[in-house]
Amino acid sequence: MKHIRTIKEPVLRQKPSETGCGECQASCQSACKTSCTVANQKCEKK
């Protein structure tokens, strides 16, 4: 493509049964706790 360059391919659609095991770290979006916001987190299952 001339006008568009993909730098991150789509991720696969997840099924409800594949998600939400809950073993990853709790997150906090707030200013006072930079422990973790979801965007910076990793999945424990991977």
Next chain:
Amino acid sequence: MIHCFTCNGAHLLLDADSGAVHVVDALVKDLVPYYTEGDPEAAAQALASSYPPGEVAAAWDELETLEKSGALNADYGYGEAYLKRPGVVKSLCLNVSHDCNLRCAYCFASTGDFGGERLLMPQATASAAIDFLVARSGGRKQLEVDFFGGEPLMNWDVVKNTVAYGRAREKEAGKRIRFTITTNALAIDDEKIDFIKREMANVVISLDGRKEVHDAVRKTPSGKGSYDLIIDGARALAKALDGREHYVRGTYTALNTDFSKDVLALADLGFTQLSVEPVVTRDERFALMMGDLPRIRLEYERLAREYVRRRKTGEWLNFFHFMLDLDDAPCVAKRLIGCGAGNEYVAATPNGDIYPCHQFVGEDAFIMGNVHEGRFDEAMQRRFAGLNILKKPACRDCWAKYFCCGGCAANAWKMNKDLYAPDRMSCEVFKAHLECALWVYASERSLPFPGEDGDKMQTNVEDYPGG
């Protein structure tokens, strides 16, 4: 849902559901609104004078090809079926000290006492809180306990004994507790550093940046700036944690909207794991206003440029909000719900009261129970579990929703008295640093701009007016 934006001169296109990210040229950037409307004729007309004939149609075709391949306007149908049942508490904030050895002017905890008495948590309460967590954690194996305050180092023996108690309980229960701590570093010493290094999985050190910025707000009880008192301890602690998870975090306020200088001042001191966060307050001296947004946005862009430059030239640093792991990111169930306050995560105060999270402490209407009495308000837990991006009107149509996950419930309450109405200023700041994070992601892959014959993205701070 797609979002096309410009950051540091580059145009990027994010596809919300699929998580695909594209770098596009100016033509596509101009074309996207028409593409979203599905109106090629209007696009051809409007853009004819700006771009060579044929190019508009060609770019349109590229967008269509992308959409067919699933990398644009993907609709994954993430809805209610992905929400998990509430009922498990797996993460606990232990406010071991409702007292602080500093009096920071913007402190959300009213300088440590949360608007109440200055209290230290007795060991019996801390141990009961661990028991509560283990008992409520169902089948979950990984639990978390964060020592928080006020200032947790003011109740050091309880921190140590609670870790020992937790280590014993986790074995019996077949679980694993991940301990973390947040400190202002004022009372740090070698013994504490050793212990923290051994036992804590993450450490947050509060430090605002440049000395004058820090001293203007982070004061001792006698009103003096605390920078000189904490800086050596903070450096020693961070040095001991080199290569391990920790963050030096600052707060920026209306007094330092040029906060990129604070991040870089910290980097110049040798700190490598950095974060700054916008203050959320109604205090007019410090509050950030919508009018500050353009300046804040430019500041993140400026920081992003210098960030990429330094990392490329071997001056390693991590800025929390620029770290995006687009490959191993959390699952959609997690993304719909976000922080889990009041559901999977709760906070306990020195007298054992349980709140949905540390930021709700002191709001009487939100007391969920007490660790001594084993009382826990499951109806309130369900109420908090229902706070997800599907239910918040502002979030449903927000392009950033799978990264932000619905914002902070405590801020929503503080600013709007409505758990479902995120604080708009926080949203805008979040979106500003997310766009910059995506730019950093693109830049660090060093990909040429489309349509510009392989020109590398500009990442050199000197090349920008006003650097």
